[in-house]
Amino acid sequence: MTAEPVPAYDFADELSAEVARVLADPAFVKAPVQSRLLSYLCEQTLAGDGPLSQYAIAVDGLGREDSYDLTSDSYPRVQISRLRRNLADYYSRIAPGHGLAVHLDKGDYRLHLAPPGKAYPERLGNTHAEPEDDVGAARTVPSDAARPARGSRDLLLRAAGALAALVILAFGLFNLFSGSWGGTGSAGAAAPRIAVEVDIAPPALAKLGDPQLAEHVRFDMESQVAGSFIATLARAGTAADYRLTLHSAPALDAPDRLRLELFDREGARAYVSTLALPADSETLDAVLGGELAQLLTPDGLVAQLELKAHDRARSDYLCFLRSESAARPTVTSTHILPALLDRCLARYPRSDYAPFWLARKALLLYQADLRQGLPIRREGEAWDLTTRALEADPFNSYANALAARIVLADGECAAAESYFLNMIERGGYYPVLAGMIATEAAPCGSEFAQAAGDWRARIGAMSQGNRTLDPLSQLYVMLAVLALEDRATAERLASTRPIEESSADVEGMLDELTRAVESRGYARSNATEIEAHLARFVWNPQARTAIMRSLR
Secondary structure: OOOOOOOOOOHHHHHHHHHHHHHOOHHHHOOHHHHHHHHHHHHHHHHOOOOOOHHHHHHHHOOOOOOOOOOOOOHHHHHHHHHHHHHHHHHHHEOOOOOOEEEEOOOOOOEEEEOHHHHOHHHHOOOOOEOOOOHHHOOOOOOOOOOOOOOOHHHHHHHHHHHHHOOOOOOOOOOOOOOOOOOOOOOOOOOOEEEEEEEOOHHHHHHHOOOOHHHHHHHHHHHHHHOOOOOEEOOOOOOOOEEEEEEEOOOOOOOOEEEEEEEOOOOOEEEEEEEEOOOOHHHHHHHHHHHHHHHHOOOOHHHHHHHHHOOOOOOHHHHHHHHHHHHOOEOOOOOOHHHHHHHHHHHOOOOOOHHHHHHHHHHHHHHHHHHOOOOOOOOHHHHHHHHHHHHHOOOOHHHHHHHHHHHHOOOOHHHHHHHHHHHHHOOOOOHHHHHHHHHHHHHHOOOOOHHHOOHHHHHHHHHHHOOOOOHHHHHHHHHHHHHOOOHHHHHHHHOOOOOOOEOHHHHHHHHHHHHHHHOHHHHHHOHHHHHHHHOOOOOOHHHHHHHHHHHO
16 A cells, blocks of 8 residues: 655745734734734744844834834834744644644744744643644634632632633623613614533543533533623524533643633634643633633624624624723724714614713723823713713613722722622723723722622732733733732733734833832832823822832
């Protein structure tokens, strides 16, 4: 019998294909600077025109001016370092298509291919991401039941709290179950239906010591879908637009791993991530919640897929997704947001999303006041918009979070507590909002909002469970843990930067905060500038004082 010929290895083809897979990942899709850099390095590597310089990377790869000065700006070095970390994180989730991972050697700016364990020995030397069995299908575009018992009541509350804290990363979380403003006024595209499937093998159940683990995880995943407000839960026996699955990894060499996948309307796999099985079910809740947050935020993967599928369609749902996309503090301009919010309110005045749009307009006005050095006031148009949003829906999460920040700016803890409790009434709270309130409320003491449970501990769970915090969420979680005098967590957060680049304000504050956490000397010598910058993000003067005390 004649042996089948072994395909010849072609470095250019393999590198191009593997870079294309990486660029299709949702984390890189939402990180245009990192994607542009990776594409540029791939092009230059394949061109083979000698060694690459930092100047060429800065000007040709990252769009700096020809007058760029390497001696006064470390931008290319920072971006290269960030790319190395982001590639390592990618391969901790997903194995390369043909067994070879893209990597950068220190001091060498050309791309190489190697097995993941060799390319990233410090991260993957003893672990393996789940191999993709259908890499051609992976692509990306820009409950009323009682929960099963899980041991003691305290354990259930802690686990549920950790998941709730990671449910949705975004500026707005809305009430899916009410209809307080009546109909949406639109017959266009509505929130899609997502079916949840969970199948965890017996070895995993035995490792975690929970025979009902699959039922618990399914309940948590269904609750997260139902509470997302960008999707509805497809009940058993009903049609679904998307399938969200969690299965034990099929690879024989990965019995202690789970695979999370999202399948789109055509049945193609839009997202895959491999999760190492943790030591306990509480940690699994937190890690899984962080992964799902990437998919279910108003700017996450499902929202991207829906916007692409309904490119020119109109509905209040799509108006919500478009306004959320425009509202993200990114490196691109958001000048269209005020006009977009006005159009959404004019077209759908009785939409369930209308309270959010009102609160978003109020925030824009407060931010404008802060830029002019004006104080936060409970009067004028901004406060009127906040009040209208709360009158329309007293439990709107974003409006209540905004109101809590406003009254905390005056140090009124009791009034803020009621807003905070209203915020978490429908759907829990999540990093950016929880971080904001935890920061502002730190001077109120541990008695603040005790009815919400150990919400301070959940701040720490957020930083551990979500591997891909967006820049704004990371900033507020860092501010929160500093205000709560948890410097160790702040230092750990400072060592990992989000893949996404944000607006100049957020990036600048995150850079300053990271340097201050890493060096007390820097914090002391730049205290005046740091505190002045903090005033844009932390409205309570006492909270700013607590943060500066932790930094020094």
